[in-house]
Amino acid sequence: MKSITVSAVKNTFSLECSDIAPDKSISHRCAMFSLLSDRPSKIKNFLLGEDTLASLSIAEQLGASVKRDGGNIEITPPSKLTEPSNILDCGNAGTGMRLYAGLLSGIEGSFVLTGDKYLRSRPMNRVAIPLRNIGAKIDGRENGNLAPLAIRGGDLKSFKYASPIDSAQIKSALILAALQADETSYYKEELLSRDHTERMLSGMGANVSLQEDGWIKINPLKEPLKPLNITVPADPSSGFFFAVAAAIIPNASTVIKNVTLNPTRIEAYKILEKMGANITYVQKENIYEPIGDIEISYNGTLSPVTVENNIAWLIDELPALSIAMSMANGTSLVKNAKELRVKESDRITTVLTGLNACGIKTVEHEDGYEVIGGKISSATINSHGDHRIAMSFAIAGLVSEMKIEDTECIDTSFPNFFDILTQITHIKD
Numbered sequence: 001m002k003s004i005t006v007s008a009v010k011n012t013f014s015l016e017c018s019d020i021a022p023d024k025s026i027s028h029r030c031a032m033f034s035l036l037s038d039r040p041s042k043i044k045n046f047l048l049g050e051d052t053l054a055s056l057s058i059a060e061q062l063g064a065s066v067k068r069d070g071g072n073i074e075i076t077p078p079s080k081l082t083e084p085s086n087i088l089d090c091g092n093a094g095t096g097m098r099l100y101a102g103l104l105s106g107i108e109g110s111f112v113l114t115g116d117k118y119l120r121s122r123p124m125n126r127v128a129i130p131l132r133n134i135g136a137k138i139d140g141r142e143n144g145n146l147a148p149l150a151i152r153g154g155d156l157k158s159f160k161y162a163s164p165i166d167s168a169q170i171k172s173a174l175i176l177a178a179l180q181a182d183e184t185s186y187y188k189e190e191l192l193s194r195d196h197t198e199r200m201l202s203g204m205g206a207n208v209s210l211q212e213d214g215w216i217k218i219n220p221l222k223e224p225l226k227p228l229n230i231t232v233p234a235d236p237s238s239g240f241f242f243a244v245a246a247a248i249i250p251n252a253s254t255v256i257k258n259v260t261l262n263p264t265r266i267e268a269y270k271i272l273e274k275m276g277a278n279i280t281y282v283q284k285e286n287i288y289e290p291i292g293d294i295e296i297s298y299n300g301t302l303s304p305v306t307v308e309n310n311i312a313w314l315i316d317e318l319p320a321l322s323i324a325m326s327m328a329n330g331t332s333l334v335k336n337a338k339e340l341r342v343k344e345s346d347r348i349t350t351v352l353t354g355l356n357a358c359g360i361k362t363v364e365h366e367d368g369y370e371v372i373g374g375k376i377s378s379a380t381i382n383s384h385g386d387h388r389i390a391m392s393f394a395i396a397g398l399v400s401e402m403k404i405e406d407t408e409c410i411d412t413s414f415p416n417f418f419d420i421l422t423q424i425t426h427i428k429d
């Protein structure tokens with residue numbers, strides 16, 4: 001278990017980041033969606049994190065051939081996906097496991113999806129039940145809810161499904177199944193969750209469209225899709241750690257270059273703006289989605305905030321946002337966020353335990369929490385194997401020295417996180 005100590009910043013900083021980790025959600029989808037074409041997909045700036053490399057390796061086990069030159073990747077799909085000779089390891093990635101469950105449910109053969117001890121304790125029935133209802137054969141521990149998941153792929157029926165949870169992972173799993181179903185399918189969620197799947201598949205020629213009545217209509221594939229040709233933008237949820245850093249350190253600023261500006265992904269920046277930070281967005285291009293730069297600068301003490309809407313749009317950033325809340329001059333409130341309990345850790349518990357260790361008072365609710373702004377003090381924080389907990393408290397270390405235990409998990413999504421952090425402060429093992 002590797003520990004790292006982050007020292008408080010001595011001077012303010014002005015950080016220009018053109019090497020924020022490439023987007024994790026888009027990278028996973030590149031590995032999987034390239035299997036739906038009959039020609040090689042070309043992907044630049046693929047995230048070389050453990051989670052997305054696990055998805056790429058699964059694509060290879062299913063018969064794809066992969067040429068890699070750093071983050072530039074060419075994926076040539078097989079003419080027919082093959083039954084792998086071994087289990088498929090998704091690592092720590094809920095996205096990997098849930099989306100592959102949808103994709104493999106429609107492919108003839110036997111597949112076993114597993115993952116690390118954290119992923120093996122996360123709920124899978126949220127995808128397995130709607131998939132079983134359309135004919136998928138999926139089993140697992142605890143009545144089919146926990147991985148390893150054993151999937152026997154085969155014919156799938158079309159569906160009309162309104163999801164009780166706003167989740168891009170459930171939506172994407174069902175869309176991947178719908179592409180292989182017998183007839184047109186429909187999917188609905190209350191708040192549109194991140195929509196990379198719809199954008200990328202439509203760009204590849206699939207008939208996936210959001211209708212005016214809020215239902216997403218998915219036609220089964222009649223022929224292989226066009227290959228992907230994409231440069232993966234930077235991940236706004238990774239960039240957000242350095243956005244919070246700029247918002248809490250007097251006179252600091254951060255520019256995050258070439259990041260996706262997809263509205264379903266930048267809500268946390270809007271909240272930080274509401275708390276008082278200066279933020280500007282400059283769109284530069286549109287490749288499957290809007291891409292550009294985000295500039296964040298310190299603008300005095302932050303104000304407290306209530307976060308209760310559009311939760312699915314900022315679920316990954318709430319741990320880092322909580323560090324900003326702990327520096328605000330009042331009490332912030334997070335509501336309607338019970339999904340936090342089933343992420344890489346129970347993030348309500350792990351965030352509040354960490355904040356309390358730093359001397360910040362909090363109140364826990366079943367679906368959220370309150371953070372009473374105060375002074376962050378030095379502490380030792382255990383990440384509980386959750387990359388976003390480790391990185392959030394590393395940012396808190398800019399205010400008051402912080403020892404973070406169990407930092408290996410950061411490699412799942414942001415392998416160069418500490419390389420960037422050392423540009424603004426001192427770090428020791």
Ligand code: S3P
Nearest residue numbers: 025095166167168169170315316
């Ligand atoms: C993701 C969707 C989100 C997010 C996760 C990545 C995706 O999960 O928390 O980090 O790539 O689809 P849910 O859709 O389950 O909320």
